Amino acid sequence: MNRRNFLKETAIKPGGIVVVPSLVFGNPSWLDPAVNTMISTEAVGTKFNHYWSKCVGAGRANEGLRASWLEQLKMAKELCGFEYCRFHGLFHDDMFVYKEVNGKAKYNWQYVDDLFDRMLEIGVRPFVELGFVPKVMASTPNTTFWWKGNSAPPNDYNKWGELVRALTAHCVSRYGLDELRKWYFEVWNEPDLHGFWDGSKAQYFELYKTSVNAIKGVDENLRVGGPATSNFVPDERFDGEIEDKTKDKTLIADDINKLEWHAVWVKDFINYCAKEKLPVDFISTHPYPTDFAINPETKKGGGRTRKADATKDDLEWLRKTVAASPYPNAEIHCTEWSSSPSSRDATHDSLQAATYLIKANVEGIGFVNSLSYWTFTDVFEEGGAGDSIFHGGFGLINYQGIVKPTFHAYRMLNNLGDEILHKEEGMIVTRHSKTQKVTALLYHYPAEYKDVVNGNVEQTLNAGKPKEFNLNLPALHLSAGFEIQTLDRDNGFAYPKWKAMGSPEPPTREQTKQLKLAAMAVKKEQIKADARGGLKWKRTLQPWTCVLIKQV
Numbered sequence: 001m002n003r004r005n006f007l008k009e010t011a012i013k014p015g016g017i018v019v020v021p022s023l024v025f026g027n028p029s030w031l032d033p034a035v036n037t038m039i040s041t042e043a044v045g046t047k048f049n050h051y052w053s054k055c056v057g058a059g060r061a062n063e064g065l066r067a068s069w070l071e072q073l074k075m076a077k078e079l080c081g082f083e084y085c086r087f088h089g090l091f092h093d094d095m096f097v098y099k100e101v102n103g104k105a106k107y108n109w110q111y112v113d114d115l116f117d118r119m120l121e122i123g124v125r126p127f128v129e130l131g132f133v134p135k136v137m138a139s140t141p142n143t144t145f146w147w148k149g150n151s152a153p154p155n156d157y158n159k160w161g162e163l164v165r166a167l168t169a170h171c172v173s174r175y176g177l178d179e180l181r182k183w184y185f186e187v188w189n190e191p192d193l194h195g196f197w198d199g200s201k202a203q204y205f206e207l208y209k210t211s212v213n214a215i216k217g218v219d220e221n222l223r224v225g226g227p228a229t230s231n232f233v234p235d236e237r238f239d240g241e242i243e244d245k246t247k248d249k250t251l252i253a254d255d256i257n258k259l260e261w262h263a264v265w266v267k268d269f270i271n272y273c274a275k276e277k278l279p280v281d282f283i284s285t286h287p288y289p290t291d292f293a294i295n296p297e298t299k300k301g302g303g304r305t306r307k308a309d310a311t312k313d314d315l316e317w318l319r320k321t322v323a324a325s326p327y328p329n330a331e332i333h334c335t336e337w338s339s340s341p342s343s344r345d346a347t348h349d350s351l352q353a354a355t356y357l358i359k360a361n362v363e364g365i366g367f368v369n370s371l372s373y374w375t376f377t378d379v380f381e382e383g384g385a386g387d388s389i390f391h392g393g394f395g396l397i398n399y400q401g402i403v404k405p406t407f408h409a410y411r412m413l414n415n416l417g418d419e420i421l422h423k424e425e426g427m428i429v430t431r432h433s434k435t436q437k438v439t440a441l442l443y444h445y446p447a448e449y450k451d452v453v454n455g456n457v458e459q460t461l462n463a464g465k466p467k468e469f470n471l472n473l474p475a476l477h478l479s480a481g482f483e484i485q486t487l488d489r490d491n492g493f494a495y496p497k498w499k500a501m502g503s504p505e506p507p508t509r510e511q512t513k514q515l516k517l518a519a520m521a522v523k524k525e526q527i528k529a530d531a532r533g534g535l536k537w538k539r540t541l542q543p544w545t546c547v548l549i550k551q552v
Helices: 003-009 061-065 067-080 110-122 157-175 201-218 266-276 310-323 351-363 405-414 457-461 494-500 509-520
Strands: 011-013 017-019 032-038 055-060 084-088 098-101 104-107 125-130 184-187 223-229 282-285 290-294 301-305 331-337 370-373 419-424 427-431 438-443 467-473 481-487 523-528 535-541 546-551
Touching: 055 061, 055 067, 055 331, 061 067, 061 084, 061 110, 067 110, 067 405, 084 370, 104 157, 110 125, 110 157, 125 331, 157 201, 184 201, 184 282, 184 331, 201 223, 201 266, 223 266, 223 331, 266 282, 266 310, 282 310, 310 331, 310 351, 351 370, 351 405, 351 438, 351 457, 351 546, 405 481, 405 546, 427 467, 438 467, 494 509, 535 546
Parallel strands: 032 467, 055 084, 055 370, 084 125, 125 184, 184 223, 223 282, 282 331, 331 370
Antiparallel strands: 011 017, 017 032, 098 104, 290 301, 419 427, 427 438, 438 546, 467 535, 481 523, 481 546
16 A cells, blocks of 8 residues: 555544554455554543443243242343333233222232342332233233233223332332332333234223323332333334234345335324323333234244344434424433343343443444343243253353353443543444543454344354454553453354353253353453553454453
8 A cells, every 4th residue: 555545445433443454454255344443542531321231121920939030130230230120011910900899999019119129129129010911900811921911901991000109109109209210110021923912903992091101190209111012013013003014024035135124013003192292201112123024825934133223223213203392301221121032032041142232332322312232131021931051041041140242241341431522333432421431342342243132043153253452451550450251153152162062951050050150251461551551462363252351
């Protein structure tokens, strides 16, 4: 490269960031294009929130009464920083909150109190999902999951409203109004899907109206929202009162990424609430980057995976839609999200899911208030217990307490500062405003892999080329020290270790102990700034590798 082309291709960005073209360093054909970045650690940073750690999901309320669930929540709080936890089934019959005696409602809050008390002791607040109805209140026999959550609309909306009001008033009495004003109350879960709501769109809107009026009747400053609908779609299947599967486009489109995707019911919900003059403190939906539509003729699923940056597009759509609505200041909470909505997706147990989670969360900074990972634990029984200790469950932690690579993804994200110094594909560099220390997170999501990771674990792990990263951080203290943490195939990834043991089902107590240690053991290195107070770090990363560079 001659001097003129070098000057032409070298970009000086705002904040004193210099990005040097990879040709200066050389980039063989067997490598992905290199990342070569010099960053001024004294530059003005851009403030941002850790929206990825605002909330995390779990299966159902009753599972939260188990010791293993609570132990894992504590670990997730301490290392991943989650502030809230959301789950189904708060009003399900196994929580024993409601029965009728001589035609009159009788409430029992003992199980709810036990769960909420223990969560708050850990430092995690409830993100309260209002559902399902108690069996005595169900208008149809429709249920979901093996534990038979009653997905019917209430047979008496007044009774439902009084139940919601009674819960709210009880929690205010127990925890105080100042505490309750920090909670969120979400009305139902995925009412656009028949399995979760055996009713119409209009019936759900009436449910929201009843619920928000009941909660605001206790205190107008309590936060309520919805519609908590399922993943984005590119068609009109949910435009009517109930889903019309004949209008699904993803089963027939050659390239689903050329379709225009949108959230389900969100605009209709906003328009209804505006017309009825109802308060909306937040909009919620579940932007899984997939579409598991059902063919109405064959009754078989047509699982389709979208492009790798689909989540960023969805979050941006939400931000623009809410900003242009009658509720422009409403918060946006994506109360479920993962690489797929399947609790039997082998990717959830593997390395590439961690890289995807980092990529999607970093790309989505600035659009929404939360992107809640579903879920923190495999103490989770929507489809019953897993047949294997690694069965593709949603959890960041498996049933035995063995963390997965996805756990490290959130742990690494939690280590970032609150000011962005630089962000590009494969890298984010941040500074902690209180300490002025720098933390960077690098990840190699191979350019050859265009879509969100899916269940083809071995094939995906072997996809892509290595990539060279060159990070230059000048103007540090002469004594500045850094810890380098590497998550890759050999470090912090328990599944291959389990396979090497012969895939024991279940592992012995000693094997479980070994797997727990192996799962937590990311590679750690200690380095210091050079004699001029600079850090120059160069490494060729294999596909799916994630690296945390943290000033200590």
